[in-house]
Amino acid sequence: MSDNQIFRCRKILLDHGWSDDVLLGVDDQGLITSVTVNASKNSAESQVVNLDNVIIPGMPNLHSHAHQRAMAGLGEQASGEEDSFWTWRKAMYHTLAQITPDQLYHIARMLYLEMLRAGYTRVAEFQYLHHDQSGSAYANRAEMTLQCAKAASDVGIGFTVLPVLYRYGGFGAQEPGDAQKRFINDAEGFLEIVSCLERDLQKEMTLGIAPHSLRAVDKNLLQDVLDATDKERVVHIHIAEQMKEVDDCLDWSGQRPVEWLYHQFSPDPKWCLIHATHMDKEETEMIAKSGAIVGLCPTTEANLGDGFFNASEYFAHKGRWGIGSDSQISVSPIEELRWLEYGQRLLTKSRNVLAGREGDTGHTGAELYRQSTLGGAAACGVKAGSLKVGNLADFLVIDDSSPRQTGRSEDDFLDSMVFSGNENPVSAVYVAGKPVIVDKQHSERAQIHERFREAIKQLSQ
Numbered sequence: 419m420s421d422n423q424i425f426r427c428r429k430i431l432l433d434h435g436w437s438d439d440v441l442l443g444v445d446d447q448g449l450i451t452s453v454t455v456n457a458s459k460n461s462a463e464s465q466v467v468n469l470d471n472v473i474i475p476g477m478p479n480l481h482s483h484a485h486q487r488a489m490a491g492l493g494e495q496a497s498g499e500e501d502s503f504w505t506w507r508k509a510m511y512h513t514l515a516q517i518t519p520d521q522l523y524h525i526a527r528m529l530y531l532e533m534l535r536a537g538y539t540r541v542a543e544f545q546y547l548h549h550d551q552s553g554s555a556y557a558n559r560a561e562m563t564l565q566c567a568k569a570a571s572d573v574g575i576g577f578t579v580l581p582v583l584y585r586y587g588g589f590g591a592q593e594p595g596d597a598q599k600r601f602i603n604d605a606e607g608f609l610e611i612v613s614c615l616e617r618d619l620q621k622e623m624t625l626g627i628a629p630h631s632l633r634a635v636d637k638n639l640l641q642d643v644l645d646a647t648d649k650e651r652v653v654h655i656h657i658a659e660q661m662k663e664v665d666d667c668l669d670w671s672g673q674r675p676v677e678w679l680y681h682q683f684s685p686d687p688k689w690c691l692i693h694a695t696h697m698d699k700e701e702t703e704m705i706a707k708s709g710a711i712v713g714l715c716p717t718t719e720a721n722l723g724d725g726f727f728n729a730s731e732y733f734a735h736k737g738r739w740g741i742g743s744d745s746q747i748s749v750s751p752i753e754e755l756r757w758l759e760y761g762q763r764l765l766t767k768s769r770n771v772l773a774g775r776e777g778d779t780g781h782t783g784a785e786l787y788r789q790s791t792l793g794g795a796a797a798c799g800v801k802a803g804s805l806k807v808g809n810l811a812d813f814l815v816i817d818d819s820s821p822r823q824t825g826r827s828e829d830d831f832l833d834s835m836v837f838s839g840n841e842n843p844v845s846a847v848y849v850a851g852k853p854v855i856v857d858k859q860h861s862e863r864a865q866i867h868e869r870f871r872e873a874i875k876q877l878s879q
Contacts, residue, residue: 422446423851425811426457426466429818429827430473433804436828441466444811448622448850453807469815471845472831474787475805476539476812477751478576478794481654481692481713481742484526484566485547488877489513490746493721503660503722510745511597513877514547519556519565521873522547526569528870531863532749533575534855537844539812540576542742542798543567544628544654544692546584546601548611553599559607560614571620573866574854576812578798579615580628580654583608583635583643589670591636601630605642612647622850624799626652632667632675637682644683652688652799654713655679658701659693659724676701685710690797692742695724702728706737711797716757718744726761730771740794752843755786755836783836784829815846 421443430440432453443452492513493506517525526543533541545563549555558564563581570577584601587594594602603611615625627647629635632655644653658664658675667675676697679685687709694705694712705712714727722745732739741754748754759782762771773782788804795803802810816831817823822839823831835843847855854860 421451421465423467424465425473425851426468427473428470430805431475431832433806433809442805442811444851448810448852449801450805450807450809450811453805469846472816472818473805473813474816474832475791475803476814476847476849477537477787477791478740478798478800478803478812479533479538479541479742479751480690480711480740480794480797481715481744482529482533482541482543483745484529484543484545484569485514485517485522486510486744487529487746488517488521488525488874501723503724504662506722508597514600515551515597516877517547519561521876522562523565523569524866524869524873526566527573527866529746529749530570530573530575531860531866533743534573534847534849534860535844535858536750536752536842537814537847538575538743538749538751539814539847539849540578540795540798540800540802541570542578542580542626542652542654542690543570544580544582546582546628546630548581548584548603549600551600553602555607558614558618559611560618563611563615564618567615567619567623570623573860573862574849574852576622576798576800576802576810576849578624578626578652578800579619580626580652581608581611581615582628582630583639584630585639586634586636589633589666601634605639605646608643609646624652626654626799628654631656631663632679633663640683650688652690652797653685654690654692654797656692657694658696659719659722661696661725664696674698674701676704680704680708684708687711687738687796688799690740692744693719693724693727695719695727697728699731702732702737703735706732706735709738711793712737712739713742713797714739714754714758715742715744716754716761717748717750720757720761721745721747726765727758729758729762730766733772733775738793738796739789740792740797741790742794750842751790752836755783755790759786759837779829781829781833783833786836787832811848811851813848814844815848816843817845
C-alpha cells in the first residue's frame, strides 16, 4: 500500500538506532510503509509534515485498571491496623461498588487523556468490573468493557481489551465475597462477554483475555476458557504479587504460583504475567526461557507494598518485560522506568543495575525505554514498540529545547529524559499516524476534565 502521509523527522529513534533527516511514510491503516534515511530536503515537500524535534516510539501501557483512577490518592489514610495490599483492596472495592457505566466512561476518558499526554500511545485495559451494583449482568454483558473501549476511541489512544475471568474468592475454588459480586462469571458468562466484544469492538482494537489470578480461577475453568478462545490472543494474569498469595498457593498446592502455572499450563510469548514480584531462581529462569512477558508496575507495586521484582536476575536471563500504570496512582512511563531502576539500586546499593549487559548500549535510561516499548507492544498483541516498516506509527515528539536536554543527544538524550527532572518532555503524540496531542494539549481537554469532575463528585456523594 502506498504512503498516505509522510513525516520528515529531524532526529528519530528507528528500530536499528538513531538517524537524522528521515522520511516516514504511513498508510491509511496507520502502518509505517517506508523509512527513507538521509532524505533529500526537496523530496515530497508538498506532502510532508515536518517534525522538527526528536521522535521516539510511543510507550505501550500493558496493565491498566481504569476504574481505579477514581480512587487514586484515597488509600493513604492509616486504618489503625497493619495496612497492606489487603486493607487497600477493601477501600478499592468500596469505590468500584458504586461506579455506573456512564461514570466509568468519563473516568476512563480522563485517564486515557492523561496517558496520552504522558507518552503512552496504547493501553491494555484489564477490566473486571462486569456487572451492575447488584451483581446482575447488563443487557450487553460487555457493557462496562465497551465503555472503556468507547473512551479510548474518543480520546484516540490505541486499545487492547482484556476482559477478566474472575470466578472464585481464593485458592481451592473458595466462594467469592459479596464485595466481589460485580466481577464474577463462570465460563459461559465470560465467553459471552468475549463474544459481545468480538461483535462490538472497533476493528483496530485488539482483544485478549485475562484470567484475573490463580486465586480467582481453577485449573478446569481456565483450561475450558483457553480451549474455547482464539489461540492467537494474548493472555494476561496477575501472579505472585504478594507474599500472602505465595503462601496461600503453597498451602493449597505445595507449589509456588509461577511454578504451579508452568507445571499445569504452557505460558508462551503470548502470555503476560503481571507483577511476578515474588519468584525464586527457578521461576525467574522459567519465565525468561518461555518468552512470556513480565508486566511491571513499579509505582503501584511500591504504593501497595508488594516488594521488589528481581529484575537484575531476570534481565540477566534476557527476560522480556514491559510497564503499566495499574492502579493509576501515577500515570507516567518515565516514573515507572525510573523507579524500576531505583528499586534495584536500593536493593543492591549500586548504580546502573539494569544496563551494561552483553548486547546493550550500556545507557540505562535508553535501554529501559527500548526494552519496555518492545515488551509492552508484544504484550498488547500489536506490531509496535519500534519504528520500522510494518509497525504502527505510534510515536512521540519530544521537545529538545528544555534546559534538561541541553547538550544531550541520542542515548544520552534518553538517559536524561528518564533520570533528569520531572517536567513532561512530550510535546506531541501520534497514534497510528494521527496527531492526538498537539502542543501538549488534547482538543477535547476542557470537556473531558469537566465531565470527569462531575463523575467524581457523584461518587463522592
